[in-house]
Amino acid sequence: MSDQIPETPLFVRSHGDIGYPLNKMAMSLCQAENREAFKADEEAFLDRYGLSADQKRAVMDRDWEAMVRLGGNLFFILKISAIDPVPITAIGAAQAGMSHDDFVYGRLGKVRHG
Amino acid sequence: MSDQIPETPLFVRSHGDIGYPLNKMAMSLCQAENREAFKADEEAFLDRYGLSADQKRAVMDRDWEAMVRLGGNLFFILKISAIDPVPITAIGAAQAGMSHDDFVYGRLGKVRHG
Amino acid sequence: MAELIGGLGTSHVPSIGVALDRGLRDTPDWKPFFDGYIPAQKWMADHKPDIAVVIFNDHGNAFFLDRVPTLAVGVADRYKPIDEGWGPRAVPDFEGASAFSWHFVDQLVENHFDPLVCREIDVDHGLQVPMELFFGRPDAWPVKIVPIFVNTIQYPIPTPQRMWDLGRVLRRSIESWLTDDRIVILGTGGLSHQLQGTRAGFLNREADRAWLDEIGPNPEKYRSMSREDYVETFGSEGAELIMWLVMRGAMDARVKTLHKHYFAPASMTGAGMIVLENEDAA
């Protein structure tokens, strides 16, 4: 499966290898007790999972673009967005390098109401 | 898959349904802490898993034939045999309704040495 | 024998469920989307299925990346809504059509499929949202379910042709199921969307509308597209549309398209649905 459609990362083996600790940490947020631990001391929580320094910084900065670039798969990092919470469109806008409004009303073409 | 070869139970859906709590309990014995708990208070350990009264009695009696008849799959109940321990040939002999010697030297045809 | 009463296709975007949870169904943002499903809900209420076979992808909830099943089938009596990070949603548990599930698993293995057979598993929005879209939010679901989980998250994902062939085995399983069960098939996911990379937010309204127009009368081209074609045309996450091919493959060659609906964007997705019946259906 060639990884060559423009601007389109596919979750192939190499991404999975690099992102594994990050995705595993994010998956653990499906359990309420882990969400509480994350909120109580985020850095200590991340340290349990062996993220790289870059991955850790990306999570703590909520840098969605970096998280995906560093092997995070969207469906797992979505569970990090549940913590604050942050809408999925903000994650999309960050990756597209656009403002939220430009992303939603421009790229997605959502119609503004009232 | 017809369940009709003589004297040969196949681990089909119905067996799996009935034996599920028994097999799940047995599987847990793959963890050392569970083996310790089992040895410390066998009945209490079994009660955690929702075995039927017949299954519980079969385990506590080490009645291997009954365990299989009540839906236990051999590979899981083998882990119960690891506790005492009991050799697998004893489990076979119990199911065949034979003495251990008759089973090993008769049915299996093992050669006696020295 | 059991009757295949129809095949439906629908998006399963999680924001749809969130909108229902928050009472946003009739807001200007959402009303046109939900209203479009009313004919399908009426169809479902009129046709009264006993079993809904739902093909969807788990979104990193029931399965992690440590062990990714290409294809998994539920054989349980009960499936609960899973905690996806926001706590489990307040939808009723689903009752499983376990006898038919096991029959289907037998047919799958005999026909050279290699399912992960799941006696214990919970279900995420990929199954919940389609059920809510077609059945509303009852106190108890009026059907039993058979969940079919397809991996569309980690490469390699299955091929479109494989999905079609899975649909053919599902059809044979229904035909060899000697009961009066009325069975509906829900193919779910899509339509176009891309959630990752700089092309995030990609939609292809034209291709989506063509899909809804053509999946009934001319599905062959979709069966023979490559996985790369799906990614390019529908976006990386839009490739999950291959799951509708399970539904379409189970239907007759000739079907009637009774209802279709399209709305974009629903969150970051081109969303919509279709209702198909076999042309020779009584």
Add this chain to the structure above:
Amino acid sequence: MAELIGGLGTSHVPSIGVALDRGLRDTPDWKPFFDGYIPAQKWMADHKPDIAVVIFNDHGNAFFLDRVPTLAVGVADRYKPIDEGWGPRAVPDFEGASAFSWHFVDQLVENHFDPLVCREIDVDHGLQVPMELFFGRPDAWPVKIVPIFVNTIQYPIPTPQRMWDLGRVLRRSIESWLTDDRIVILGTGGLSHQLQGTRAGFLNREADRAWLDEIGPNPEKYRSMSREDYVETFGSEGAELIMWLVMRGAMDARVKTLHKHYFAPASMTGAGMIVLENEDAA
């Protein structure tokens, strides 16, 4: 391209490993059994594979009945011996041929197999014992492994033909693997045994010897036997012999049988092994 240097078949009876653990290898009970493997060990030492693809069944250790994979493939860098109830055995960890594993997984999905793809999994006696029988008990294994896990515990189990077809895809994966890797395939399990029911202790020495004689030159009959035939002929647990068909299906139509060995009973099993080379091998 990578080279398929040979295909071996062997029992993986856990008592064999226990005998090694307890220093019983040269006792009168066991010596004739182990001595019969010496030619295969020499073959292995002479042929120096880089990768051993091992087809075996997990025995309720890595997988429980909650989610039974019909077919699973390991893609890990490392596999540890698992605790089966007696504590993990003191064999060295196995290094995984993860690059070739992933290539194989790609080929599987493209060729319409539906594997459970395992990045984290441990291995039981089904893999350990064959490795010990052919490689001894070194400080570190001289090969990397690709574990292929086949469900032979819960019905429905795969068909013999499916196992053969899996072998064909494995062969194509080796042929399309553009490295110098020398690859050996180990089909494991069997031979005849039955561990459950009143027919427990059943052995079929005649059928076992025929299997060892015929699996090389005339495998077609074994490919076309039904699963019921296997159970009746080889015992319910002997049906795991279908896993040797993965190895045989990956070999050429014409093979040389270099070594074979049979010994019964080893515990409750008719045990033995075979070493095959492609007839046109350099």
